Amino acid sequence: MTAEFDYQKTAQRVLDIEKAAIDGLYQYLDRDFDHACRLMFQCRGKVIVTGMGKSGHIANKIAATLASTGTPAFFVHPGEASHGDLGMIGKDDVVLALSNSGESSEIIALLPVLKRRGLPLICMTGNPTSTMAREASVHLCTRVEQEACPLGLAPTASTTAALVMGDALAVSLLEARGFTADDFALSHPGGALGKRLLLRVGDVMHRDERVPRVGLDTLIIDALLEIGRTGLGFTAVVDDQQRLVGIYTDGDLRRTLDHKIDVHHTSIEQVMTRSSTTVHANMLVAEAVKLMEEKKISGLLVVDEQHHPVGAFNMHDLLRAGVI
Structure with a gap:
């Protein structure tokens, strides 16, 4: 019976749903997106990216992309943050927090401390009426109509949308900074591109x-x-x-x-x-x-x-x- 299952049909459905999720992001490229970019561009410290669970994996990747394209950034696990890692966040930093529901308890627990420090908070969620959206300095909406998971349980289309929005932020900042291939090589000296651009x-x-x-x-x-x-x-x-x-x-x-x-x-x-x-x-x-x-x-x-x-x-x- 397994051999007769149409794997390609399921895969095509997944791609269609995730493509629709990406197409849906265009409506959210608004003044809030510009505001988020300006906060990160003008940041004198680092962009601290955080997220829990699957959103945490996406947040980690976004932090890596920002760091390699000219915007100093690193990932902080929200669970560890409340047990000492908040000390990694400085007064000149900007926080970018990811949660599809916008109700991640680990991140919400950090909000009072972040607000007390006066840190700009950019929240990327799929729910513009959520706690995180309301408490954010800037909210970036990444709402999707449906997940590719037929059970609606496993984050799929929502994580894709968040990842793409993160790439949009990183590349927008890259171009705003005039970041070049030589700059990229300086942060990737071990890669083939870095070697070609740096080695004599x-x-x-x-x-x-x-x-x-x-x-x-x-x-x-x-x-x-x-x-x-x-x-x-x-x-x-x-x-x-x-x-x-x-x-x-x-x-x-x-x-x-x-x-x-x-x-x-x-x-x-x-x-x-x-x-x-x-x-x-x-x-x-x-x-x-x-x-x-x-x-x-x-x-x-x-x-x-x-x-x-x-x-x-x-x-x-x-x-x-x-x-x-």
């Missing part, structure tokens, strides 16, 4: 003896040994002053073999590529990646102001660094 070539390149190099009169066969030693797929070719004058790559080797050139008796100067693409150590890795994509090359040499090779890296190094 000098952070990922090989140095010293790990930089392949040969002289102009080096035989091709010896240059191949140098390429194999470092495993980067290329070697720098330098003059007597150790300045870069060319590069020899795996691609150059294929062309050498195609022309049946004797690798044991021909110098690298005769077959090297002279116009090599180079970068500097202080270049952002993101810029280097873009350059490699444009030039369709898999590795780069790094030079200093005197055009001396000081580093080298390839796509494998970027993969290991987590930037691509």
Whole structure:
């Protein structure tokens, strides 16, 4: 019997209900929404987000989204708050409290203390006549017509609506602050985006003896040994002053073999590529990646102001660094 159950039909019904819940939020983007945004934008402390049960999980996510998009915020569990965690809330903070019913006893118990401290209170509920809505400095309504749960018990559409309203707040504040991708990277240094935006070539390149190099009169066969030693797929070719004058790559080797050139008796100067693409150590890795994509090359040499090779890296190094 279970195998005959139409799971997709139920899923479609859930999506329809939750889509309707999101569509219903447009009517609540009013002056109260603007007021809530201004309170958080002008906040000199942090936005304290709180909620109980499923609303607490949504509140935690909203706090994380705010914090990562330029609005300092953190989550405080309302049950723990009344047992000491209220001390985490400062005089310059703003409180954002979530409860679908607007009657969460754990949050209502905190209201006298929050009011005594004179903290702005933004309440997000599905009931504009609830205790929390009446006591709030600003009320954000997230009322839904029905839950996706057929029993009307499990918070589903209501939590989706609250989550979306939280995202609307966070992104509105992000744009109002002029928050940029570089700002985002500073709070996400461990992520791929943060690494691409913060890391510089000098952070990922090989140095010293790990930089392949040969002289102009080096035989091709010896240059191949140098390429194999470092495993980067290329070697720098330098003059007597150790300045870069060319590069020899795996691609150059294929062309050498195609022309049946004797690798044991021909110098690298005769077959090297002279116009090599180079970068500097202080270049952002993101810029280097873009350059490699444009030039369709898999590795780069790094030079200093005197055009001396000081580093080298390839796509494998970027993969290991987590930037691509």
